[in-house]
Structure formats: structure tokens, C-alpha cells
Amino acid sequence: MIHRHQSSPEGALVNAYLVEVDDGVVAVDSTLTVSDSRALRRRLEGIGKPLLAVLLTHSHPDHYGGLTELVAGEEVPIIAPAGVHVVIERDDPAKEQILRPMFGDEWPARRTFPNRTVSDGETVSFGGATFTVIDLGPGESPHDSPWLLGADRRTVFLGDQIYDRMHCYLADGFHEEWLANLRRLQRELPNDSVLHVGHGGPVDPSLFDWQARYIETFVDGVREADWSDPDAARASVVARIKGYLPDGALQFLMELSIDPVATRLGLLDTTR
Numbered sequence: 440m441i442h443r444h445q446s447s448p449e450g451a452l453v454n455a456y457l458v459e460v461d462d463g464v465v466a467v468d469s470t471l472t473v474s475d476s477r478a479l480r481r482r483l484e485g486i487g488k489p490l491l492a493v494l495l496t497h498s499h500p501d502h503y504g505g506l507t508e509l510v511a512g513e514e515v516p517i518i519a520p521a522g523v524h525v526v527i528e529r530d531d532p533a534k535e536q537i538l539r540p541m542f543g544d545e546w547p548a549r550r551t552f553p554n555r556t557v558s559d560g561e562t563v564s565f566g567g568a569t570f571t572v573i574d575l576g577p578g579e580s581p582h583d584s585p586w587l588l589g590a591d592r593r594t595v596f597l598g599d600q601i602y603d604r605m606h607c608y609l610a611d612g613f614h615e616e617w618l619a620n621l622r623r624l625q626r627e628l629p630n631d632s633v634l635h636v637g638h639g640g641p642v643d644p645s646l647f648d649w650q651a652r653y654i655e656t657f658v659d660g661v662r663e664a665d666w667s668d669p670d671a672a673r674a675s676v677v678a679r680i681k682g683y684l685p686d687g688a689l690q691f692l693m694e695l696s697i698d699p700v701a702t703r704l705g706l707l708d709t710t711r
């Protein structure tokens with residue numbers, strides 16, 4: 440039994456999942472805000488089974504920020520590939536600088552980090568269920584790690600590889616790697632798999648093509664804008680991507696991504 444816990448719009452509509460197994464619950468991700476992660480903890484307690492582990496799908500704060508409230512002081516394995524650990528601990532001070540003014544006390548004062556490492560293809564077992572990690576490396580975030588539930592590769596906790604027709608965060612600049620990861624996942628997962636994604640969903644593998652076209656449309660929009668007038672260039676990128684996705688949620692994530700991608704492509708000099 441998979442329970443999807445969707446955050447408020449203020450919490451970026453991010454999902455965490457509670458997977459009920461024989462003698463406990465395995466959580467996948469933890470949401471961002473104090474309120475959303477406390478609600479997640481209450482939902483776990485409502486199930487009435489112990490928390491056996493938390494699995495992380497990637498290194499972004501809307502997926503690890505709620506860990507402190509979710510584990511609530513218990514000794515629980517928090518599992519991710521080494522690369523996810525490294526990025527979370529490396530970038531957390533910078534995330535504090537960015538997220539504190541945006542979220543105030545809703546960004547947890549004390550963050551909890553992963554405490555158990557897995558390598559690509561490794562399987563962990565809890566309460567009779569098996570979870571196998573796919574260590575993708577950089578993509579949507581600096582380090583991504585979807586999980587497969589069971590051996591048939593049909594139940595997938597995909598993280599933010601696909602957004603369910605919402606605007607996307609590309610500010611980390613790994614769009615080429617992200618596109619390659621999408622092609623790999625599309626090849627390796629069955630056509631009838633159920634994709635439990637980080638925002639919205641669940642979705643089916645037809646959304647791999649939608650996601651790739653979103654990324655290409657955004658990057659083309661940045662590349663083809665006239666950066667001699669940065670404000671007009673930004674507006675043209677927004678207009679172009681809204682031509683592709685007229686009324687998706689999370690538009691602020693896309694807007695936050697324009698300058699970093701333009702800088703990455705050498706079109707915008709932010710040092711001037």
C-alpha cells in the first residue's frame with residue numbers, strides 16, 4: 440500500500456510517500472516545510488506501524504528538508520547513494536541562505552542528513568519489501584537516485600525526473616545529463632510502469648517525452664533569446680515555455696532557472 444502525501448502549494452506541492460510493508464512503513468522523501476513534514480509524521484502515526492527507513496530520491500531541499508520532523512528523533516536508516524549525501528551536506532549552508540528568507544521558520548532550523556549509503560543497483564529490504572536504487576548522478580539535481588519497489592521494475596519512485604505537467608527547476612544546470620537520464624529510464628523501465636513522482640502524479644512512461652520536450656523548449660528559449668536586454672530575454676523565455684505549458688503550477692521554479700542556465704550557456708555575465 441502506497442500513501443502519497445502531497446504538500447501545500449506553499450511547500451511546492453512536493454510529495455512524500457509512505458509505503459506500508461508487513462511490519463512497518465518505509466518513507467520515500469520527506470517534504471520541505473515544518474508544517475508539511477509534521478503532517479507527514481502524523482499520517483505515519485495514523486498508520487500505526489513503526490518507521491523502518493527513509494529513502495531519498497535526490498539531493499534537493501524539498502525532499503530532504505522534512506527529515507527532522509519525519510524521523511522525530513528515532514534511530515532510523517536514511518538511505519541514499521554517496522553522491523546524494525555529499526551534495527546535501529555540501530549545499531545545505533547555501534540552501535539555508537536561499538530558503539530562510541523565502542520560508543522563514545517553515546524551513547527547518549535543524550536539518551537531518553542521510554546516514555546510510557547504497558551503491559547503484561543495490562537492494563535494501565524492509566518488512567518483506569525490496570527497494571532497489573538507480574544511481575543516476577547529476578540531472579534534475581546535482582545527484583539523483585530513483586528507487587524501484589519490488590523486482591519487476593513496474594513501481595518506481597522517480598523523484599523529480601518527471602514533473603506531472605508542472606513547471607520545472609533547471610537551475611542546477613545539468614539539463615544535458617537530465618535528458619540522457621530520461622532516455623536511459625525510458626529504455627530500462629517497462630511501458631506499463633507506474634511512476635510515483637516528486638510533484639503531482641502518479642504518471643505513466645508517456646510523460647518521459649513530455650518532460651524531454653519541456654527541457655528542450657526551455658533551453659532553446661534561453662539560447663535563442665537576445666541577452667543584450669536581459670529583462671526582455673527573461674520575458675521571452677517565460678512566454679516561450681508558457682506556449683508549451685500554459686498554466687502549470689510551480690512557475691517560480693522555472694523563473695529561478697533562467698539566469699543560471701543563461702550563465703551556464705555563456706549568454707549572461709552575472710559578474711558585471
Ligand SMILES: [Zn+2]
Nearest residue numbers: 453501599637
Ligand atoms: Zn522537488
